[in-house]
Amino acid sequence: MPPYDHQPMAAAANAAAARPVTVAVVGATGAVGVEILRVLEARGFPVGELRLLASRRSAGTTLPFRGDPVAVAELGAESFAGVDIALFSAGGERSRLYAPAAVAAGAVVIDNSSAYRMAPDVPLVVPEINAAALAGHAGIIANPNCAAIIAGLPLWALHQANPIRRVVLTTYQAASGAGAAAMQELIDSTKAHLAGAPFTPSVMPHPYAFNLFSHNTDIDPDTGYNDEETKVIRELRKIFAAPDLRVTATCVRVPVLRAHSIALNVTFDRPMTRAQARQILGAAPGLKLVDDAARNHFPMPNEATGQDSVLVGRIREDYSDGSGRSLALFVAGDQLLKGAALNAVQIAELVRKA
């Protein structure tokens, strides 16, 4: 288990809170669902009743919460009576099928899937960036794509100081972004590779051990972009409320178990120095500066794992743009936490206070 580094202030604020909340976690047994339980617990979210939901395969199993085993039930349209907040992480199909039932039963749905992210009446929220967008929600709130959240935090901080004109980003995405089965396939295929044994991938489209490949989502034959790249581009525009933001992305799966890394090349309206960027990023919420050139120590996925903060560093002026308006930087963030579970629970905290 990674060394967890959760924000103690949040736990204190939540512990002091009022009415207990009935919470449903849909997809509780998955990579994101398990982290949601840990984050709810670590931040002292005032959970009264906890309803754990997953597929028929998991019904009757238990998961620990606050030291006690909680039974998992099969997800159904009738699962949501009395639920205040439903955190969905069971794939887009389940969200499309059951989120309306949860809303009809009176719950606010916070959805980790991509099913509703681009719907006009659904806020797409990163609390450090656009918490105000929550005000107009109609029952469903979407959690953005993990790479969009991790790239979005440093970009937003810089954008406030000096408007961004163009972003070129390249991701180095971990197995955990594709769920628990992909993480297991990386472990199993690595063991097989080291043992010289044959291994046929069943989750990923290509051999994963000691390899990397273009992101395992469908490619639009017209544009050549894969779905992950399209999501990152569109979602950053929606989160920033900047429909014309010029962004391009190349998304790559790397044989890292957990935590995504992203190289960012950013062009601003006006010149921006390395020192200015360091100061802005070092003070921005949700970010931690890891930028020690003397020790060649910059953001790494193994250090981002288990951390609430997205690590940012490797900040350089891009001398290929002679105008002084372009910077290069590198980030690493635990996409199961800030890219999914933590961001969703932060939204739940705001919903509860509203």
Ligand SMILES: NC(=O)c1ccc[n+]([C@@H]2O[C@H](COP(=O)([O-])OP(=O)(O)OC[C@H]3O[C@@H](n4cnc5c(N)ncnc54)[C@H](OP(=O)(O)O)[C@@H]3O)[C@@H](O)[C@H]2O)c1
């Ligand atoms: N992994 C990430 O970093 C990440 C980040 C952001 C968003 N998301 C999104 O979060 C969702 C879950 O991702 P994950 O990585 O946690 O996947 P996962 O590890 O594969 O877990 C999937 C979860 O969905 C449940 N499920 C599957 N089929 C179901 C069904 N027919 N009825 C009820 N529950 C069902 C599974 O239950 P069983 O255990 O019973 O099969 C499991 O709890 C996806 O929509 C994904 O796009 C993931």
